[in-house]
Amino acid sequence: MRVGVFGAGYVGLVTGTCFAEMGNDVVIGDVDEQRIAALGRGRIPIYEPGLEEILQRNLEMGRLRFTVDSRDVVSSAEILFVAVGTPAGEDGSADLTHVLAVAREIARHADGPRIVVNKSTVPVGTGRKVREVLAESSPHAFQVVSNPEFLKEGSAVEDFMKPDRVVVGSDGDSAREIMRRLYAPFIRTGNPICFMDVESAEMTKYAANAMLATRITFMNEIANLCERVGANVDEVRIGIGSDRRIGPAFLFPGAGFGGSCFPKDVRALERLADEVGYEFPIMRAVHAVNEAQKRVLGEKVRTRFGDDLTGRRFAVWGVAFKARTDDIREAPALVVVDDLLSAGAEVAVFDPEAMDNARRVLGDRVVYAGSAHEALTGADALVVVTEWNEFRFPDFERIRKELKSPVVFDGRNLYDPRTMSELGFEYFSIGRPSWRAGAARSGPTVAAGLAGEQG
Ligand SMILES: NC(=O)c1ccc[n+]([C@@H]2O[C@H](COP(=O)([O-])OP(=O)(O)OC[C@H]3O[C@@H](n4cnc5c(N)ncnc54)[C@H](O)[C@@H]3O)[C@@H](O)[C@H]2O)c1
Structure with a gap:
């Protein structure tokens, strides 16, 4: 044809x-x-x-x-x-x-x-x-x-x-x-x-994206609650995902969804409902909760290092809104970087594919590292925002030596909290108990409580 x-x-x-x-x-x-x-x-x-x-x-x-x-x-x-x-x-x-x-x-x-x-x-x-x-x-x-x-x-x-x-x-x-x-x-x-019919096909696309965005948002809320009550969202995720009515996909919590589709499609569905006089409170909530979720990593950093980050430097791994793309539209990393910069910090970013796009949006406000390890030099902590495969099994010994202090904030739950503790890291992730560095044997501590103790 x-x-x-x-x-x-x-x-x-x-x-x-x-x-x-x-x-x-x-x-x-x-x-x-x-x-x-x-x-x-x-x-x-x-x-x-x-x-x-x-x-x-x-x-x-x-x-x-x-x-x-x-x-x-x-x-x-x-x-x-x-x-x-x-x-x-x-x-x-x-x-x-x-x-x-x-x-x-x-x-x-x-x-x-x-x-x-x-x-x-x-x-x-x-x-x-x-x-x-x-x-x-x-x-x-x-x-x-x-x-x-x-x-x-x-x-x-x-x-x-x-x-x-x-x-x-x-x-x-x-x-x-x-x-x-x-x-x-x-x-x-x-x-x-x-x-x-044409109308149903148009609606199907929005319904699919809104459903997926809602699912992610629901898990992000469950993760936030897990942190506060001492539960582990990884285990909860497996516990609910094995229910055939729920299924295992799209249950991973993180630092909010981004990209060129979910955020705009959620808003467009919200507007479509407005136009026909239909209240769609779930869509409003998904939008609002996701905006808040993009701030969670920045909040964790400030809880650990204080509201004034002047003189501090952070390495941010990943700018793309997810792995295997160079797309940074509405990427959570942009919010994380903004939060760190507004609190006075310096930021060095690295992404395997999205550096050109990052340069176009972030300009000279950040340092662009030539490799994941280069970003760590002189940094007070590492903040992981995108789940690129190359970030999944890094050389932790080297990371500990390169960072000024062994602190990792993981917005994608890539690493195992207990292992990170055994390796001597202070490790903060999403919806999982944080482990004190070297405190594996005494077990996890609820993140909200721990953060204050360490701050
Ligand atoms: N990116 C995704 O993952 C994805 C998935 C499913 C659906 N969609 C939808 O598909 C659509 C396109 O998304 P995308 O990510 O490919 O967008 P994009 O921004 O990557 O590409 C759009 C292209 O259209 C071109 N363009 C604009 N006006 C034009 C015109 N008058 N004539 C010819 N070309 C023109 C632009 O120059 C650009 O290259 C959107 O509605 C999006 O919501 C995107």
Whole structure:
């Protein structure tokens, strides 16, 4: 099939490249000239494991190309995917500027009927708006389909190639059939393609992300409570996750969720509910609790070292909002860094993939270390914010020597509290009892109490 994709970001690039890999002719368009030029040379502007290799192969095979010319995209394809950004507007609602701009471009350049598939995450009713824009400005017939994307950054190619399900919202049989054919190679193992109306498909995406964000937030609250009552969230997590009604995924507490999706989608759902006069207290709570959770690490640092951190230096490991991505949008690390800087501290950051993005956002306010260990030199403590594999089994002996004091704040519960204590660290994590350095035999102490004693 001849496929056009608008947007060469995380979603558009993966979508277009994977469709090309299955033998379709794909053209991807973006307004960012630099990005398109680099892609044309086979260089991907984001970190996404496995993507560059497939992209280069399909470029070489002539099944994939890139352009800044929207006319080229529209005239080369029978089916057009919209995968542009839908960031949060000032009031939290999804900003549809880019989606509607693409609809106008399609209407302007189409020389016949097209299927327009919206892959961006958009509020219920956007399909109708897109249909109106197309009808206003073009005499041709368009079918508008909603096909929300569920890929995760860091495993985007695998998620796209083997989706748990494909959701297709459509009002027309022929569009359904084309979507069924296009996706057939991806769901050969029997995972479902769920056909529904456009509004339900749009809602499905928000419901999925809001559910996951709520689950994380719930566990963060349980973790905070565990700290105060002397329970261990790791054990609670296993205890509840083995219940088949609950399941083990997405139960890991941490320093709040970030990224380009959950925070904005929670807010957009909150706004969508507002607009139709429906109170959605859970969404408000998820949003508020998550903002507070991003401050938990900074609070732990201040409880340990005092409110005035002037003259102190901290090493922050991880800026990306999660491992295996360079995306730092709404990353908890940015809040942690801000909190430390506002209290007067110096901060040295290291991230295996997100240093360029970090530089763009943090500028000269922090020191950029060339390696995880370099960040530790002269630091009073290490603060781990992202769960990169390379942070999971570090050389603790070396860390203890490099840090001014052996103190570790772990926002991802990467290390075992008892082992850290045996290694001589003061170790603070999320929702688990803290262990005094060298006090393994006398057992854990409730963090809230311990913090005061050590402060
Ligand atoms: N990133 C994810 O993990 C993920 C997962 C599922 C769904 N989504 C949703 O997919 C959408 C895209 O997300 P993303 O992370 O890929 O965004 P992104 O910011 O990485 O990429 C968006 C791209 O669209 C381009 N663009 C903007 N206006 C354009 C126009 N008029 N014509 C052509 N290109 C244009 C931008 O230059 C940019 O390269 C969003 O709605 C997002 O919520 C994202």
